Amino acid sequence: MRIFFTHLNYFIILVISCFFFFITPSTSLDTLTGTQILTTNQTLLSKNQTFALGFFRGSNTNYYLGIWYNNINPQTIVWVANRDNPVDNSTGYLKIGDNGNFVLLNSSGNPAWSSNQTSAKNPVLQLLDTGNLVLKDSSDKTNNNYLWQSFDYPTDTVLPGMKIGWNLDTGTEKHLTSWKVTGEDPSSGDFTIKLDYHGLPEAFLRKNQTIIFRTGPWNGEGYSGIPAMKDNIDGLKFNFTYDEHSVLYSFSITEPSLLPRIILTSDTDGEFQRYMWIQGSWNKFWYQPADQCDYYRQCGPYGVCDENASPICKCMQGFRPKNQEAWNLRDGSDGCVRNTALNCSTDKFLHLEHTKLPETSSVFMNKSMTLDECGSLCKRNCSCTAYANIDIRNGGSGCVMWLGQLVDMRVYSTDGQDLYVRLAAADIGSTSSNKNHRVVQAVGITLSALVLVLGLVAICYLMKKSKQRSRAAIPGFVRRSHDWIMNEVVFSRKHLRDERNMDDLELPMFDFDTLTMATNNFSQDNKLGEGGFGRVYRGRLIEGQEIAVKRLSKKSGQGNEEFKNEVKLIVKLQHQNLVRLLGCCIEKDEKMLVYEYLENRGLDSILFGSIVYFNIFFFLIMIYICFTLILSLYVLIITNVADKSKRPLLDWERRFNIIYGIAKGLLYLHQDSRYRIIHRDLKTSNILLDNEMNPKISDFGIARIFDKNQMQAKTLRIVGTYGYMSPEYAMDGNFSIKSDVFSFGVMVLEIITGKKNREFYSDNNELNLLGNVWRHWHEGTALTLLDPSIGNSYTEAEVVRCIHIGLLCVQEHAEDRPTMSSVILMLSSETPSLPNPKTPGFSIKKNHPKTESSSSSVNQVTVTMLDAR
Structure with missing residues (x-):
């Protein structure tokens, strides 16, 4: 009996030793063999430790087998094996089964999930650096002959190399299904995105069986309904295969260090999103659906x-x-x-x-x-x-x-x-007939006008010849040789890179002579206005393109930083409601920015009536009396008039479109661009209008870049314009996206009323525009504030709604103001319920100067400097 127990003890020790051998931690390995198991506290790591395979807990006590990025925090899961069959406690484990597949067992030893049946003799499970989990035969020396792979069974994420679509030979499909609750419950959610191979293939985003969004067909460069998806952009290459065997979409990376992913979320109506890991955070590059x-x-x-x-x-x-x-x-x-x-x-x-x-x-x-x-x-x-x-x-x-x-x-x-x-x-x-009729009318009017002004043509011609002779005498204006100009351009690029630390910009360079010719030697006749650190001139390039040139003043001490800041920001921002930068010029002591020219100038010039300058020519012909020669004389008179001739064009529909366009541009700056941008000087003079009255945000000279996770910052140098600055910024130097929201709210109320916040005071001389709107809002007479030039072409409910939104944006405390995404939703929705606004900031008249510091609004860019408090 004693011998029997001795042998039994040896047997138990041997079993325990074998058990610990089988569960040897595999944290340093990328493979799992048939003699090993993976428990809930162990992981497999890919060869370069990019991805990890292991167990994670959902929002409840259930355990799931998944793959995530190993060195990214917070944990970002890209694949889940048993999303609809979780293990109920921590005693579950993964192993390779007797049939050559691998199986996930629960605490009772019963299969909770398994891969397909295989016939491998020596199966091993390996986690690749692509994030693909593969089952293969260890005796098979080929690198891609997999018996099973996780890339064939995607969940909510597409990784580089993963294919979504149909194998038409086998009739099998791969598609994305959202989590039940993004980031919390990985079980199958309500949203799917699937490729439809019938007709011309395209993908559909559905909530259950209801179609939410359609990508449009593949056009060779990307899906026609996702303009942001462009091949070879941001280090990605998109692929689409369509033949008799398969219809498959995938993407690859051109830089091995990149970590991109495309996911399907369960948020709101479901979103198809692309992210890139940059500088410690996931940056959203595009998402669909993106607008209404x-x-x-x-x-x-x-x-x-x-x-x-x-x-x-x-x-x-x-x-x-x-x-x-x-x-x-x-x-x-x-x-x-x-x-x-x-x-x-x-x-x-x-x-x-x-x-x-x-x-x-x-x-x-x-x-x-x-x-x-x-x-x-x-x-x-x-x-x-x-x-x-x-x-x-x-x-x-x-x-x-x-x-x-x-x-x-x-x-x-x-x-x-x-x-x-x-x-x-x-x-x-x-x-076509209507167009021809309009053309005939235009020709007739033009010929009539030509007859009326024929007498002035001779004078204009003589003036032009006189100016050309004057310019020819200016030193340095003579056209330089082609080789010399090219040397200057090369030097300017090097100067821009080495001295200005702006080597990451792909920006066209203009030489000084080109801009001199385009602006007629920066003629006063072409001057559009003057800002805080320079003048803006209208010009025309040789090829006919009209431009606006901002020339940095040589005496401006504040302009260098604003110049660099604006170039860095605006060259990286592309949106239909942001002004477009065409290039820059840095030669000798000159620094210039070249913009698209917008015909209707600043919103303020139409909305309020700004000062414009024009020439009135008088050609006086003296009658020949008593053998006296004919005398010719013209008098140049500079007259100030309010340019309100276009104001009736701003009917309610156009004003609403301007408000909505500004909101979309701000949403892009705050949320959808690569960087979070705080403008800090939003005002009507920095909203430019093209020939169709579409708004474009300009002047990024004092804008600031935020990290995606950064919410606010503080400065001791207060810059901006009184009347548009939020209270927390003007008083304490604290600024955030809510500072821009305040400025947006001021503009909304100015656009509706046609009055400036800084120049309007009620009869009792105590309330500015914000305070006056607030008083009328409480009295139920807000519609009486509507600009009379709008006429009757408006919807009362829409006007009241916009006033309501404007008041929500100018509330005194930043935390009470909505974000721009909420503003877009409120503008595009007809739901009547909006939160009640609280008291606006700066609704009482302040003892500050009535003029705008040291600069005035111009066609393109204004930087208004104020002393810090």
């Missing part, structure tokens, strides 16, 4: 969504709203109908540019046809309603034809592609 026009069938059949319009839905030429009453209420879901019935033999095609192609699930396509062949085929087929190229690269190729209604279309300002829509000849012809 991204939502599926927003404007119904034949309706076109335009985010820059108000209302956003419009009918194409030749169409009218199907439900005019709903259309007037900004509900475009019923779409549009034709004005004129089609006649196959005489129909023509309307050319639409920058379009997101209509839904392509049921279309005809031919990859080898040209666009002309496609148009001819569509013309002959009476059922064809539109056609376009499949691939837009290299001038376009392939043919896609729609044989039914056109749905889910939108237009962009620059991206998208061409679409040709079938119209009745009468609808196209009538438009």
Whole structure:
């Protein structure tokens, strides 16, 4: 008996030893063999320790097997094995099963989840540096002959090299499914994004079975409905395979150090997002749906969504709203109908540019046809309603034809592609006739005006010749040789890199002579205005492009930093509501910025009436009396007048569009750009208007860059403009995104009332504009503040709503003000419930100067300096 117990003890010790051998921690290994297990407190690490495989806990006590980035905090999970079959406690473990697959066992030893059955003789599980978990035969020396891989079973994340779509040979599909609650519950959520291979393939974002967003078809460069997805941008290369065997989307990286990911979230209506790990945080580069026009069938059949319009839905030429009453209420879901019935033999095609192609699930396509062949085929087929190229690269190729209604279309300002829509000849012809009639009218008016001003042409010609002779005598103005100029450009680039620490910019350089010629030697006649550290001139390049040139004053001590700051910021920002920087010039002691020229100048010049300068020429011809020669004389008179001639053009619809456009530009700066930008000098003179009255934010000379996680900062140097500065910034130097929100609110109230906050006081001389609006709001008479020049073309509810939003933005305490994303939602929503505003900041008259410090508003950029308090 004693011998028996001795042998039993040895046996127990041997079993325990073997057990500890099998569960040897694998934290330094990337593989799991058939003799090992992985418990809930152990991990596998990829070879370069980029990814980790292990167990994590959800929002409850359940355990999940997943893959995450090893060195990123907070934990970012990219794949979950048992998302719908969690292990209920910490005693679960992973092992390779007897059938060659690997299996996850719960505390009872029963399988909670397993991979597919395999027939490997010596299976091993390996975690690769791509984030792919693979099962392979250890005796197989090939590197990619996997028996099973996690990349074939994605959850909510796409990593470089992972493919989403269909294998048409096997009928298997890979798609994304959101978490139940993003970051908390990894079980399958309500949102999916799947590729539809019928017709011309495109992806659909759904909530359960309801389509939320459509990517548009692949056009060779990216999905036509995701303009931000561009090939070879930010170190990424996008791939799309479409043939008889498969329809697959993937992306790869051109720089091994990059860590990008694309995820499907369960937030709000679900979002398809792309992130990049940069300097210790995840930066969101784009997301869909990004605006109201991204939502599926927003404007119904034949309706076109335009985010820059108000209302956003419009009918194409030749169409009218199907439900005019709903259309007037900004509900475009019923779409549009034709004005004129089609006649196959005489129909023509309307050319639409920058379009997101209509839904392509049921279309005809031919990859080898040209666009002309496609148009001819569509013309002959009476059922064809539109056609376009499949691939837009290299001038376009392939043919896609729609044989039914056109749905889910939108237009962009620059991206998208061409679409040709079938119209009745009468609808196209009538438009052409109207255009011709307008052309004839324009020609007639021009000829009449030419006759009236013919007498002044001679004077202008003589003045021009005189100025040219004067310029020719100016030293240094003589045109330099081509080689000398090129040397100067090279030197300027080096000077910009070495002396200004701006080597990361891809910005065109203009030489001084080019800008001198473009601005007529910086003539006073071309001067648009003068700002805090320079003058702005209008110019025209040799190729005909109009520009605005801001010339830094040589005597300005404050301009260098603002100059560098503005170049660094604006060259990296691209948005339809931000002014576009075309280039710069640094030669000798000159520093200049070159912008796009915006015809309608600053918003303030139209809204309030600003000072403009013009020349009145008088040509006095003295009568020949008593043998006296004819005398010619012109008098140059500089007259100050209020440029209010365009003010009636600012009807309510345009003013609302300006408010909405400014809000979108600010949202881009605060949230959607690569950097969080605080402008710090938002005012109506820094809102420029193009020829269609679209607003563009300008003047980034004193803007500040925030980290994505940074909420506020403090400065001892207060810069900005009284009347627009938030209380916490003006008094204590604290600024944040809420500082810009305050300035935005002031502008909203100024746009509505047509009055300046800093120059308006009520009869009792105690309230400024904010205080006056606040008083009328409480008295229920806010509509009496509306600018009379608007007339009757407004909706009372919309005006009151905008005043309400303006008051919410100018509340005294920063934490009470909404973010710009909330403002966009409030502007685009007709939900009546908004929070009640609190007392605005600076609603009582202050004893400060009434003039704007040391600078005045100009066409392009103004920096207004104030002394620190």
